[in-house]
Amino acid sequence: MRDLGISEEEVMDGLSKMREKDLSYHRIFSSMCTPPHPIALLAHERFQETNLGDPGLFPGSAELELQAVRMMAELLGYPEAAGYLSTGGTESNIQAIRAARNAHSFRDGNIVVPKSAHFSFDKIGDLLSIEIRKADLDDDLKVDLASVESLIDEKTVSLVGIAGTTEFGQVDPIDRLAEIALDAGIHLHVDAAFGGFVLPFLEGDWRWDFTVEAVTSITIDPHKMGMATIPGGGLLFRRPEDLERLAAYAPYLTVARPKALTGTRSGAAAAAIWAVMNHLGREGFKEVVDRCMDLSRRMVDGARKIGVEPMMEPVMNVVTLRMDDPEGVRSDLLERRWRVSTTRSPKALRLILMPHSTVENVDLFLKDLEDIMKRRG
Ligand SMILES: Cc1ncc(COP(=O)(O)O)c(C=O)c1O
Incomplete structure (x- = not known):
């Protein structure tokens, strides 16, 4: 710890630099958290x-x-x-x-x-x-x-x-x-x-x-x-x-x-x-959940179109995709700045469609996934 403190401006500047290193949620499909309302x-x-x-x-x-x-x-x-x-x-x-x-x-x-x-x-x-x-x-x-x-x-x-x-x-x-x-x-x-x-x-x-x-x-x-x-x-x-x-x-x-x-x-x-x-009440929460479920189905339908099958029809807003090498695909996606995760057993690519997820990002993600799957043959 310093002997002599620094100014508020310097503190805030230091914090901003660190915050910039954090990811923003919009390309994250691996988290069960989301920006607060x-x-x-x-x-x-x-x-x-x-x-x-x-x-x-x-x-x-x-x-x-x-x-x-x-x-x-x-x-x-x-x-x-x-x-x-x-x-x-x-x-x-x-x-x-x-x-x-x-x-x-x-x-x-x-x-x-x-x-x-x-x-x-x-x-x-x-x-x-x-x-x-x-x-x-x-x-x-x-x-x-x-x-x-x-x-x-x-x-x-x-x-x-x-x-x-x-x-x-x-x-x-x-x-x-x-x-x-x-x-x-x-x-x-x-x-x-x-x-x-x-x-x-x-x-x-x-x-x-x-x-x-x-x-x-x-x-x-x-x-x-x-x-x-x-x-x-x-x-x-x-x-x-x-x-x-x-x-x-x-x-x-x-x-x-x-x-x-x-x-x-x-x-x-x-x-x-x-x-x-x-603030949201039951009606507001239902809208949020409906939207996440719509996005989950969009993800599954889009994946099917590029030849990737889900492990199961999504019960909730969690989508798991069947593939030979989920870990490898995960790394390829990471190079394209998508954060996804994989499951332990059975192995699959795992995507959570959260309130921060959007139609636009689901579609962009699917394009990248299609490209990666093609390259991998
Ligand atoms: C089913 C289930 N239980 C417990 C937890 C742990 O929650 P927390 O990370 O808030 O401690 C999680 C986290 O993802 C979860 O999915």
Whole structure:
């Protein structure tokens, strides 16, 4: 650190130079995040100094959090759900499994997750010292129920289902997992970090949220398709006692039994989430999701025209394309300044069509992809 500080102008100049190195989102098809909605930025700025880690000092911010949680609970089919705003999907998943583990007297338990689960579950195994058992997927890349059943034993504390897998955007059969969880008398956590702000706005007979009675907790991320500022996550529990299992004792704070994983927490995130949800309403979110789905179908149709087949019809705004060497194609695309990603298994090129994606960029991308595929023969 410097002995003598520099002027505001020099600081801002230094920041601008670094910001110029960052990519802008418009050629990015690999991210589940997107620029925040303008109203989220306004809200965030106004609440920057507030700290939900000591909510008695910021009762207005605390009320925004309560209301944001309530709105998400309604969206997920159970207005009475209890929860809090986390830093994102990873924290929410950690905390959901921690609550499931704390419901038991033993500590050496296990959980059963699909092989498609986000890597946050590997961190959970390490952090909580519980075993993460990975169930096979079926041909549609949904969790295989027989495999789940074969992995459960008396030390299993929770099943996990994914509503919107990170790699393929697939939705596990949550209602069938629920039957298994009920039978075993254990928690069922649904990771809807990505799907939480997509699935409620799609047509279709989805049974994946709190309307499925055995679902005990849900992760939902406003900083992904909720267009809030980062960090903005949500964790909801059906039963308040499960949230209570996360409480620590902090008598010097204005609320003596905080439940979040982090201590100091941004009230700005709560303001941003509250602002976007109130500003867009269900109708506004449906428009956003419809647009992303239209772009996903445009991507798939365009890919088919150049001889590239999707791994599956997109369930959500995640498109995966079948090809021999996705990693190689990814590098070729990178040379043309497109950011895409690939999946682990089965291997495919992965594209997320987010609110920042446009028709123009989908078409430009497809032209480049066509050219690359031709050159590769
Ligand atoms: C299904 C799922 N769960 C959890 C996460 C982790 O979320 P975060 O990066 O906000 O911690 C992601 C991130 O992409 C995800 O797709």
